Structure formats: C-alpha cells, structure tokens
Amino acid sequence: MASQRKQPKPGKPKGKARTVYVLNGPNLNMLGLRQPEIYGRETLADVEALCRAAGDRLGLDIDFRQSNIEGELVGWIHEARTAAVGIVINAGAYTHTSVALLDALNAAEKPVVEVHLSNVYRRESFRHHSYISQAARGVICGFGPKGYVLALEALAEIV
Ligand code: DQA
Secondary structure, X not given: OOEEEOOOOOOOOOOOOOEEEEEEOOOHHHOOOXXXXXXXXXXXXXXXXHHHHHHXXXXXXXXXXXXXXXXXXXXXXXXXXXXXXXXXXXXXXXXXXXXXXXXHHHHHOOXXXXXXXXXXXHOOHHHOOOOHHXXXXXXXXXXXXXXXXHHHHHXXXXX
C-alpha cells in the first residue's frame, strides 16, 4: 500500500488545538514482517494504538499517517504548519537522504521529535547521519515502539 491516512473521527474537527502529526516514512507499513530481528513483531497498527493511548493520556489528538512517497510526506509536513501543534516523525530511510524533508520541517515551524525504532548508531554507518535531525528538538532511537510514546511525552511538555 502506497499510503495510509486515517480520516478524522466524525464530530472531531480536523486541526484541533492539540493535534500532533505522527508521520511514518517508507517501509514502515511493513513493520511486523520486515526484519523482525531489528524492528520487532509489532505492526504499524500496534504503534498507532500505542500513540493513541498516549495521546489520550497526554491530552493530544493524534493524526497518524504513513507514506512510502517522499513528496506526500513533504505535503503532510506543510499541512502540519497550520493543522498541528507539533510533529513526531520516523522518516525511515529518507532520514538519511532527504534534504526535502529537512526543508519542509524547517518551513513547518513546529516542534519536531525524530524517532527511530532501532538504534541507528549500532547499525551501518550510512544510518549514522540524519538530515532531519537539524530540524528536530530531540531524537529518540533504539527503544522500539515505546520511542513514539517518549516522543509524544516530550512534545506534550513543549506545546
Ligand atoms: C528506521 C531506521 C532507518 O535507518 C531505516 O531506514 C528505517 C527505519 C527505524 O525506525 O529504526 O526504515 O527509521
């Protein structure tokens, strides 16, 4: 599937005051199947459920999305400028390649927390550099899906 996007719940206006965009990049739709020895057995739907539970606890409205398309992620980041109070992003491999995502995150002018499921510093050297870290308030990596919860906790304090 190229992209997954949840529609807002009926009766819930889009772009609420405490909406956080949780954006996931390429191949994260394969979580649970993809290299489970690195990424674990939990699926992206499990990660989304964790984020929603954390959002309820923290008073944040979670808009959770995944795309394999760089330009779609850029568009969502632009949208976040007006529709969200902050962004949690796991950009997948685009982390290590995408100046476009860095530029979009800078243009969004919202607090950003970068997340990686795996500890990228224990892996190949090409994963040690992140373009998007320059736009991030903080980076969380190596704690699996719990990293998303930690990122939301950090954002809840900032916003
Ligand atoms: C990842 C790490 C990236 O290097 C990789 O390309 C991914 C997932 C992580 O969550 O650990 O797709 O962002």
